[in-house]
Amino acid sequence: APAEPLEEKGQVAPYICQRRTPLLHHNTALTDALETMAEEARFCGSDVRSLAFSRAASVLKSLPWRVKRIQQLHTVPCVGEHSQRIIQEMLEDGMSAEVEQVRQSERYRTMKLFTKIFGVGVKIASQWYQRGLRTLADLQLHQIKLNLEQQAGLLHYEDLNTPVELWEAEAISQVVRKAVEQISPGATVTLTGGFRRGKPCGHDVDLLITHPSEGQEMGLLCRVISILDSQGFLLYHSTHRNSLPSLEDEELWVSDHSSTMDHFERCLSIFHLGDLAGSNQGGAGAQKLGASTGSGASSLWKAVRVDLVETPYSQFPFALLGWTGSRNFERDLRRFSKHEKKMTLNSHGLYHLEQKIFLPAASEEEIFQHLGLEYILPEERNA
């Protein structure tokens, strides 16, 4: 790390999207602690508090030096009082009693267990906790009603909580690409999400599908799903059939949800990734070997969460930017657009609220230009 810290010069920008945030940074112990606090706050339904811890963690990730004294943070934005207290504890004792207490608390551990089920959010997990449920077995014991998504989530709990590796993501992209090309030559499949930011593993695979001739993408996702299904690749899928609103529709830009909702046709799925041991066993009916050992290591196949999104070519750069993440980076990009530029940014486009015009873009670089921001590479968006 550079010997001369930047903090005295007050160079740390207030918005995440103005900063470069690499995947590997110098303050991992501190950010892990703050992220635990952010998660705990989220589990309590305190989104504002959660965001505050999350922002503090993000800013520490962007520092090109290791924090050694709390004074170094006095000119760094986004580190609130409570975060400072945690950081100080960590710097002095190498651990924070408050964070450790959270990690060991029954509520936190149970909420973590339940929210790791695909399809279970804080609200439902919290209800189960209130009812006295503590383990996955308790769900069956109490005959808890689960929707199809949650049933699939529980069934594949082990696999879906085993990190997806890059080669697995690439293998799945290739399977989807083959199906897409079979239907519509020229259509493209792009790996986005965490993998595009250079993460070596992730919790799912995010894929964008588009076609260079506008309109050709329509209905593509639906047909791809039916091919993949017939090939035995899908353990679960649920398609959100959205009708793309016209970009001329002001609602899309001025409503409260204008920057968080998106209207693409999308599919949440669980893939059956076969042949992990290089065997030639078939897709659909394959028996899972060694599933009961819990490790999954001896299994010949693996369940993997995949998000598929279909986007018109003209909106592709916005969709790419929106789906590359990280969530913290996206949130601040939209906040910056709104508050600093009077623009609404979402995964469909960029709209100037006062001039009432669209700002089209052929690349992510152009979107950053419209916003007057320096271009930040995907690898630098790991906030």
Ligand code: GTP
């Ligand atoms: P891992 O999957 O854990 O590796 O991290 P990730 O960054 O890929 O997270 P995730 O797959 O949850 O999301 C990827 C990106 O897609 C994030 O930046 C999200 O903001 C974005 N995203 C996820 N769901 C939606 C959605 O419904 N609408 C929009 N517009 N973006 C979404």
Ligand code: MN
């Ligand atoms: Mn992802």
Ligand code: MN
């Ligand atoms: Mn995803």
